Amino acid sequence: MVMENWLKEVAGDSRGKAVGGSMELGMTRGVVVTMDPQNDNKNSIMISRSRSQEVKFKPLRNGQTARLVLALVMSTLVMMVAVSRLTLLVVPWSSSSPTEQPLQSVLSNHLNPSVLKQTTVASTGDDTVKNHLSSSTELKLIPKLPVTTRPAQLAESSSSIDKACMSRSQQQMYRDSAHQFPRSVLLDHALEKYTEMHSQCALLLDDGNDTSVQVKKGCQYVVYLEGYEGLGNRLLSLVSAFAYAMVTHRALVIDARRGHLAQLLCEPFHNSSWLLPPQFVDAVWGASTLEDAMRWNFQNVTSVRINLRHKQTEADQTFFCPATQKGVRNITWIWWESNQYYVPRLFMIPDFWSLLSSWFPDPSLVFTQLTRFLCLPQNHIWAQIKRIRAAYLASSMIQVGLQVRRHANADNATLVPLVHELIMNCSLKHHVLPKLVLPVMPQRKEQQLALGNQPVAEMSVGSSSSSSWTTTQSVAVLVTSLHIQYYEKLRNLYVEHGTEDGTVVSVHMVSHEGVENESYEQAVKALTEIWLLSFSNKLETTSWSTFGYVAQGLGGLQPIILNFFTIDAQHETRPACFLGQSSDPCLHYPFVKPSKCAGVKMSRQHSKWITTHIRPCQDEVNGLQLCSGGNKYSE
Structure with a gap:
């Protein structure tokens, strides 16, 4: 309250058989070779192009010549189709940077989320590339790589790549266009x-x-x-x-x-x-x-x-x-x-x-x-980040990050069933994860207390018709926690139960250290997980977690904040989860007291800016957070 009062004071579909190639891409012109039905001469052929123009050939003198001409025509058409297909595959990617990034990685990372909802074919594993290249409709969904708006003197190019720090020039390739945030x-x-x-x-x-x-x-x-x-x-x-x-x-x-x-x-x-x-x-x-x-x-x-x-x-x-x-x-x-x-x-x-x-x-993008x-990872760590992402996350159309940390518990690696239930209820309520088909289970009294009297079974199956999961797609969930059982519980849940819309969910984990220590090896794992979380399309973090703050800030993501204090604290009045008001981290201990900076002269413009862009943190009432200045968050 001291903080808030001080801020107030400052305010004042082709027929026939196509010659030489398949119709896999849906882009091959309809070139068809048939016999002329009005001519009994078996050496008379007719070439039909695009079902609109027909070219008739006069009877040829002998069968050998006819076969020769036919072979030449077919060879020519084969080469034309091959060149056409090669162009289709190469040209859209000719401007991309020379990296190890696989095709499915490009597709999954640069598709606009609004376009993803229109996609009708989804798969996982090795079929991903094939399915994305199987029709002209899907081919049109391949977007252009994001174009930087940075000035020429600082723009990265193939000639200015810092080989001593590959993450400097490659990091933007792994973020969707909505989270690029070019600098002013x-x-x-x-x-x-x-x-x-x-x-x-x-x-x-x-x-x-x-x-x-x-x-x-x-x-x-x-x-x-x-x-x-x-x-x-x-x-x-x-x-x-x-x-x-x-x-x-x-x-x-x-x-x-x-x-x-x-x-x-x-x-x-x-x-x-x-x-x-x-x-x-x-x-x-x-x-x-x-x-x-x-x-x-x-x-x-x-x-x-x-x-x-x-x-x-x-x-x-x-x-x-x-x-x-x-x-x-x-x-x-x-x-x-x-x-x-x-x-x-x-x-x-x-x-x-x-x-x-x-x-x-x-100002909400300062930390980003x-x-x-x-804070760019060195090459050996960056290579590890790319390998993990390519192997487990890139093939899915949507990546979800989940960070679990319990501060009020001495052993924050201990699995608590109510914590898992809170995670699931919040994930489904805010459409972070697709809805499950679950049987209705009897509700326990302690669940009512922890989840705000919201029936667990009702929230699990979901009751809102405004879910963002409207089409079949694949989702990869990255869980970061000291305890492996939170990962195992979530993985088993989506293995044992289907989703309402058929979405395929895979769950992954990089490390589970059990306890936090000061070793270099654990620091490498932590930095790897922070960067992988920052590439997410949707993110859930734990309140009061500086690890979560860095991940959301690095990714420029407004997370769903999980408030485990509703379980661990007796007098917690805040909701079990809520949408973050900013991607910028929270300053827990600002030490703002009017008496400490007496006589500060501040312009009216500066005072108005402070009341617009600096607000109390949602997970720490005495903390401060930089915000964009839009409408204030309401629970």
Whole structure:
């Protein structure tokens, strides 16, 4: 309520037999060879083309000549048909990038969802390609690959592919056109200028001195200190540090002496590294806390360590106040330690808002566009992502992502039947999964409490006539969870029961670690799963999950949020599931208090922007979330 009150204050079909080829594509012209019924000469033939024009040949002198001519005609027609079919197969794909992507992958990824509903033939496995090429109707459904609207200086081409980071140029090929989200011209320009600055401020060690680092005059830095929480928290805080570095013209570097991000992600900036030299000593920290720097009035302070974790002191909470930002403006080194997504707070600072709002016309896409630039998996991880997708997900017409995490339970890998039932009810209610044909089961009292008195059997079979599953199609579901039984329960459910419309559902899982740890191997699996979830057409995430936040943000997806607190918490009043108001992550701990930033002068335009685009999070009443500014979500 403190947050909401403060925001209010700020507001103020061919006949005959075709010669030389089949009619498989439905595009071959009707060329037919028959005998002339009005001529008794057996050597007289008639060629009919397209059922409209007939060319009669006079009687030939002998059978040998007739056979020779007939052979020549048939050979010519065979070559014509072959060339025609080759053109049909090659031309639509001649502009695609030279990748390993199979044909069925292209078909499944670039078909518009509205067109998918009109498709009448669906299959899985090896028959997919054949069925998609079996009629002229389906051939017309093959769309053009999405055309980038990025400026020429940043557009990817075959000559500018970064072989050291293949995901940079290939990632867009795996997203449907509705989730491309090209960057604005101003953001592209800002990223280009920032990359140039980063190259000019590259950190180099002095010759003969293993601990002295050359710092060019005028260069300033944000040093990202990787935390010890899960990968989701690390990526959220890394993107926040990058956004701050952009608006303050500081070069972002990572202290790779702890954590795995340097081993997981590509170098994002051309001609310079974002890695802090390993010989760099901690003595450069200077002020160990923001409170110390403030006590010294920021005089003779060359570095300061900033604590932006979920637990902060009174002084730490003033970091995003304009007065504090003015104080740290001349400090060379800012050491950024955080586990939160602080981009919403950056938009509250007047000097930063003018830049950020011009770069991001739709603020709900801040994390999407920055992450697709900054957090790209290295080649060995990217190859694994592509292999998994091609083997298990790409052949299906629709991909659904399901992320399950229970925060209020000490053992969040434990399978709870009510959690599975909540997942199924929410998935069917919001048309994330196709309806099942299930028998009506008696309802238990605890189910009524957990699911808002909604009969489980009724929700399972579904009662709404507005379901988006109107045609037979195939669906691949990717489940990410610490526990394998959530995957097994969902897989068995769709194996044992049919769907109302005949939709074929396959369920897959990459890993089931049981418990979360800090190993590099688990981090690789987590990053792989995040990227695979981001390629989904429909996504369900768990409330309060930073892992889910990164997946939805990277994909630019507004998820269905599963609220397991309705089971785990006694006084939970929010619904069991709801549609997310934005794809941007939630900032759980904004620490917004009017008394901390007293005397802030904000224009009426800025105040109106805040009340339009920054709202309390749906899964954390005291949190903040960037939204597009459309109609507010109502439950």
